[in-house]
Amino acid sequence: MTQATSPKGGPNKTGPDKTGSAKAGRKSKSRRPKLEGAQLRIGKQRVPLFSGAMHYWRVPRHSWRAGLKEIRELGLPIVETYIPWSVHETSPGVFDFGQRSPRKDVAAFLDLAADVGLFVFARPGPHINAEMTYFGIPERIVYDPDCQARSPRQNPVVLGFPPRMFPVPSHASATYQQEVRQWYDAVAPIVTPRVWPKGPIVLMQVDNEACHFFRNGPYDQDYHPDAVRQYQRFLRTRHRDLERLSEIYPDRYGSWADVQPPPRFEARRASDLPPHLDWAQFQEHMTTRAVRDLRKEMEGSGMTGTPLLHNVPLGDAGLPVSVPALDRAVDLVGFDYYHPAREHRTIKRRTLYLAGTVETVYAPELGIGAPPWFTPLSHADSLYCAMAALAFGMRGFNLYMAVDRDRWYGAPINNSGRPRAHAIAWKRLIAALRDTRFETLHRRAEVALVFPRPYARLARATHLLGPVSPSSLEAFGRSPVDACREDSFEFDGPVQVRWWDMLATFADALTRASIPYVYVDSEARASRFEGYRVVVAPTYEFVSAKLWDRLQKLSQSGTHVVHGPCVPHLDESMQVTEFDSLDRAHHVHDVHSPEAVDALVSTWVSELNLLSPFRARPSVVETAIHSDKRGPAVLFAMNPGQKYVEASIELPEPMHLYDPMSDHVFTGEREAVIPLAPRTVRMLRCEARGKRPRKRPSSRRRQREGAARNEPADAEENTSS
Amino acid sequence: MISGDLRFEGFDAASWGNLLSLFSPGMANRGRRDMDATDFPSVNTDDGAEAKSSGTLVVVVDASGSPLAALHTERGRISGFADRHAASTPNTPPSNGSSGRSSRKPSLRPPAADSSADARPDDRAGQFSPGDLADLCRRYRAGRCIVLREGAAEELMERVSLRLVRGEDYAAQWLTMWRVYRELLQGGHIQIWPSTLTALPIPTSATLERSLDLILPDGRAAVVALFDRGRLWTAAALRRRHGHFDFVAGPDLIAHWTGPLGGDWRRDYRIVSDAVARAVAPVHAGVYSDVSTVRALLREPDPGRWARAVAVRDLIVHPTPPYAAVALGADAVRGVGQATARVLGGVNLLAALNPVTHYVRGRISEIASVTETLGFNPLSALASVVGKDSDGEFFDKDADRP
Structure with missing residues (x-):
């Protein structure tokens, strides 16, 4: 093997330090x-x-x-x-x-x-x-x-x-x-x-x-013998007892080596689902394990x-x-x-x-x-x-x-x-x-929507287009549940599709109400669920016991937990389980109707006083505020539509909004009017009124950049109230 | 056809977008569509007939032909499709979790010949008729419909993986995939409507290569350069070497090779052609024009327009490979036919010239010179018939004669 060394024999340590980095x-x-x-x-x-x-x-x-x-x-x-x-x-x-x-x-x-x-x-x-x-x-x-x-x-x-x-x-x-x-x-x-x-x-x-x-x-994939052995080890770790596995799975097994991964989707009832959900989870596990193994190799x-x-x-x-x-x-x-x-x-x-x-x-x-x-x-x-x-x-x-x-x-x-x-x-x-x-900076969100990984696994398992995978659909602008079969598996409806619908309905309602939110993966670290005033979790007939426990703790600690449309009675292995009721949580049946969810969100606004900072009109415009210790520092105004709009943005106090990309300054008392070309985003630096607008780039730099863009170097100021 | 070492470089976002907007407008416009109305758009069949049919309706059915799910590639999932179009035949296997399937409406498809659950993979049970598929397209406003039997996509890839040969190029690999697709089509795993390409014979790699030899011989380059107010608006130089396309150079690279251009594209094209010849390979075919001309030509495919543009040097084809000359000649012939028809009081000479154009097309591989073949230069003939007015618009010199 050719020795892998640099022709120079080592790192370059010469050269002037012009940059300070x-x-x-x-x-x-x-x-x-x-x-x-x-x-x-x-x-x-x-x-x-x-x-x-x-x-x-x-x-x-x-x-x-x-x-x-x-x-x-x-x-x-x-x-x-x-x-x-x-x-x-x-x-x-x-x-x-x-x-x-x-x-x-x-x-x-x-x-x-x-x-x-x-x-x-x-x-x-x-x-x-x-x-x-x-x-x-x-x-x-x-x-x-x-x-x-x-x-x-x-x-x-x-x-x-x-x-x-x-x-x-x-x-x-x-x-x-x-x-x-x-x-x-x-x-x-x-x-x-x-x-x-x-x-x-x-x-x-x-x-x-x-x-x-x-x-x-x-x-x-992957049905490589080494992958199948990994799968069997995964099942062993997950279920521990072969006897228990035989109770959960449709077939009985003499040894772990007898358990083979499902080659296709064959479930008709909820009780048929565990091998498929395990397989979907194993594929995630295999990816993580590959990364972890390669990390060890790099370190080695x-x-x-x-x-x-x-x-x-x-x-x-x-x-x-x-x-x-x-x-x-x-x-x-x-x-x-x-x-x-x-x-x-x-x-x-x-x-x-x-x-x-x-x-x-x-x-x-x-x-x-x-x-x-x-x-x-x-x-x-x-x-x-x-x-x-x-x-x-x-x-x-x-x-x-x-x-x-x-x-x-x-x-x-x-x-x-x-x-x-x-x-x-x-x-x-x-x-x-x-x-x-x-x-x-940080963007504050008071609402978390739980991304329910077990339902996402069911969606993957029930995908019907094989190699045109859920992620391919999503990458091409469709949703990952678009090609899921419609079977209900004895549930009230196709859970594999409905969870996505529910999240979309809540996301749309929160966007309409200008309430910042995030998604938290149901399997994220416990700390990721903390600090929200409202947590919304899709729950259907089956649920991960760990998530349910987490929701219980959140509701006990005062978080406004909303779940629905079902109260689950099955665990992830489709075994009947008596889940403790979430005493302080709010069970909502109608989680798929935009009108019902809009009404629910408006109660949060009125009763919980949720933040909806820098609301904008018309509704196509979205805003996002990023703050530091002193308060709002950077505002983004987005126009994803195909038409020019003049956005009216509510201001919490009189302020200047400086656009460092165009050098425009907008000023307002309670509202600022920001012109937004189709499909553009403005990044606006917030400065409370009374102070000078933020430090501008040096005049030399502005001239240089202005000349490059054929624009005058002076800022244009727009005032509105 | 495409080299494993393919180099594609020298485009910025604008020049690449410009090139696509001319030659693949559908792809270029994909990003310009309106964004979806929600995070989970679903197709509403009551949207009204005014909505344009576009995209593809994908329906997945089980072995007996009962729908399992459907989606529209541009509009999203079609919720409840399986229920709306489910089969009610007694042989249909019980549905999974039948609670949601109790009130099935009649299927759009005729009763299956053999809809047993263990039907052989190559039987044609549960096929939709072309009329059914056309109805589905109309109902869901799709431009085409593809029906996949559950597992068909997996089957396609299994068969392809067995037949791919190490060292085969991308075109050969796609031909293999096309053959497998055709097998699945014939075996009833896949149905497509409209079935425009299903009767087209699948060429072999050798045939494809021979055709490419004619279009761009080995070791040669082809160039297209379009200008806007004298500046390169977009350009591409394509090289074929060792039987494969191995290099696509964009305007950045071409401008690097040419140095500053004069601003008159009718002169600059020679500089571009020479530069590509020096940096890439001898140029076999080159097309140069102002972008407004090409846009107009692509927008209005009137007979003779391409040939007219060449005749008055609004489009320069240099060098002119035989196939381009033939195409232009045929276009010129059509143009002359249309022009003389007016002069001759509606007598269409085009029909009379048809045998000539057929003859020319038939000898495309042998033709060295269109003039030699036809016995006259069709472009000169056309140039003598047409001219341009002061606005640069074409007119027929004889059109207003009494």
């Missing part, structure tokens, strides 16, 4: 980078989680410095890059890290990043996607039958992504894991010496979008010492992925965002889910542009998506891609390292976020 921190006391809320503590510095992606092997070597400098010019302190296995492995076990191809000199790239003053977020895979053929995994691996995931008939599981369909690997395969170990061992000598404080690497990611490689229909090879991240792709509500479980397996889990503005609701739902379920809302891939085979995204779409996600609580992001590359369009910096025209908008946005210290 990467190198300034390195001079300080040596400490491991650590996440503190939405900030990264590096030595004595606190750095926001703002980064931009650049793929060194896809950019001409002579453009590396220019590209990195432009990332810094955008205002980003961190550059992110994958380290692709298939690019560096030239033949089995032989690696080129720049010895032959200069573009593959990842060590030089990392050192150059440090030299330019950037920290690095490194993602060594093994799976990277990145629109690469075979997703960055060597061809020999994907065509090794021992490494391949298996279908119920033991066939390979083929993914249809361009430019080649290929059989996807099995995360459970011991052979695949062994191969990954060798890759990590090869790349670790490049990465490890460059981990902070010796080098610029301050974040790492394990694997990428672990979700069974997008072939995640409920009965698509020496790639440690930074927070470890993982990203979840589009279609999260239909994925075999448990975000709470992943959140326990890595230090930070986030969602990827590639949405056109018309998917405002999806952007909102996904962001509010993260806001409720994990501590920090982070986007490991916040799309600027897209691959050519995705739904086309304009610059305005990308900007809308980013700003709407920020509005609903995103605190950190990785702009993907910051520098253009093969199989991509729309990055703000081109392949030669020159900024494109629209880079200025991103620059202004990032400057505004840094000026407001946006990562330290």
Whole structure:
């Protein structure tokens, strides 16, 4: 095996410190980078989680410095890059890290990043996607039958992504894991010496979008023998007693090894459901376990010492992925965002889910542009998506891609390292976020909607389109329950569909009432349920005992718990269970009627005095307020509609609203009128009246940026009362 | 057809969007649709007939043909579909959790020939008639309807995975998938309406390759560059090498290769063509125009318009590969036919020229020169017949003659 070392033999420690970031921190006391809320503590510095992606092997070597400098010019302190296995492995076990191809000199790239003053977020895979053929995994691996995931008939599981369909690997395969170990061992000598404080690497990611490689229909995979053994161990841990399993399952078993995963959906009654619900839960478990195992492998090879991240792709509500479980397996889990503005609701739902379920809302891939085979995204779409996600609580992001590359369009910096025209908008946005210290603000929500994971599992199990999975439907703008069978399984109706309907009905009602809310996954840490005044939980005939217990505690502690439409009498294994009644909770039958839910929400407003800050008219406009200790700091006003509107926004006190993207200032006593072009978001800095508007950018900067946009540098002031 | 090492680069969001808006407007417009009214939109059949039919209605049925669920790809889930269209045949297996299925209405489908639960996978039991599917499309305002027997999508992927061969390119892989799809269609696992492509013979990889040889020979490039007020509005250079398309370059790269352009696209096209030849491969076919011309041509496919645009250099095809010349020649012939019909008091010469156009089409692979084949240059002939008025609009020189 070729020794994996840098041609330079180690990290670059030379170069002037012009920036005061990467190198300034390195001079300080040596400490491991650590996440503190939405900030990264590096030595004595606190750095926001703002980064931009650049793929060194896809950019001409002579453009590396220019590209990195432009990332810094955008205002980003961190550059992110994958380290692709298939690019560096030239033949089995032989690696080129720049010895032959200069573009593959990842060590030089990392050192150059440090030299330019950037920290690095490194993602060594093994799976990277990145629109690469075979997703960055060597061809020999994907065509090794021992490494391949298996279908119920033991066939390979083929993914249809361009430019080649290929059989996807099995995360459970011991052979695949062994191969990954060798890759990590090869790349670790490049990465490890460059981990902070010796080098610029301050974040790492394990694997990428672990979700069974997008072939995640409920009965698509994985029936690999190693996966089946994992399944049997999972059942053993979950049910403990084979006798009990035989009572719950339709069949009787002599040993755990006799229990085989269901190859298709066959349930007709509630009592037939447990094997399918277990299988759906196992698929989540398998994903988490794969990430956890790969983390151990990374650490075993020496790639440690930074927070470890993982990203979840589009279609999260239909994925075999448990975000709470992943959140326990890595230090930070986030969602990827590639949405056109018309998917405002999806952007909102996904962001509010993260806001409720994990501590920090982070986007490991916040799309600027897209691959050519995705739904086309304009610059305005990308900007809308980013700003709407920020509005609903995103605190950190990785702009993907910051520098253009093969199989991509729309990055703000081109392949030669020159900024494109629209880079200025991103620059202004990032400057505004840094000026407001946006990562330290918070968006207050008093209502939590519980995302009921067991019902989501039933939805996955009853999905009828196989490989066109629930998450694919969701990723293409539909809901993950759209293709569920309609059977009621002796329940009052199709639970697998109704839970989604109920959440949508409440979300719509809360939006109409301008009441901020979040979604909390039913399996999130207990602390994630605290601090809300109202918690709404869908409960049908069966419920997770753990959730019921949680609701009980919440109601006893004074939280206004609302559940319905049923009082459950079955546990997750469809065993009759006598649940203690939730004495102080409110059982609501009619949870699917918009009128009834509107009425319910209005009682919360009148009786519980729920906050509905900065209400806006017309109703198409949504607002979101982010505060610091002193009060409202940043207001977002969103117009997801297709028509220009002049939004009237109620103000709690006389204030100036400064738009740092356009330099407009709006002033109002009790109301401000904000013009909003179709499908745009304004980020407005709030300043109480009587004080000067926020510190403006330097006149030189404004002139420079104004000239670039052909606009006057002076701010325009609009006053309304 | 598509290389595993395909390079696609040099587009920003605007230039890529511009390219799609011309050649794949449906895809480009997907993001411009209104957002859904709720987080869980469902199809309301009472929305009124004025709503346009679009998207696909997907219905999943069980082995006996009884619907299990349906969704509209643009409008959402169709709640209660199974109940509304459930079969009432005595052989239908009992429904799951029958509490919600007690009051079934008659099915849209005719009684199944064999609707037993253990029906063989390839039988045609429980098929909808084309009329049923058309009715469903009308009712749910869908442009097409696809009916999948439960498990059909899984079956498709199982069969495909067995037949994929390592090293096959993407086109060959899709042909394999198309063949499997056709098998499932013939076996009754899938029904589609309207069935426009079901009779089309599936080409082999070799046939496909031969056709591509004609369109873009190996080692050559094709270019399209559209200008707006003298600036590149969008452009793409496509290269074929070792039998595969391996490089798609966008306007950023092309501008990098050309350096600054003069601002007159009728001159600049040669610079673009030469630059692509230097940086990518010798150019086999190139199309250059102002974007407004191309928009108008795509909007109004009148006979002869393309040929007229070429004749008056509103569209430059350079070099002109034989197939493009033939297409333009045929278009010119149609245009001449229509123009002379007016002059000759309604006598349509186009019909008389049909044998010539058939002959030309039949010899497409042998044609080196349209002029040589036809014995006259159709574009010159057209140019002598048509001209442009001061507003740049086409007119027939002879149209107003008494």
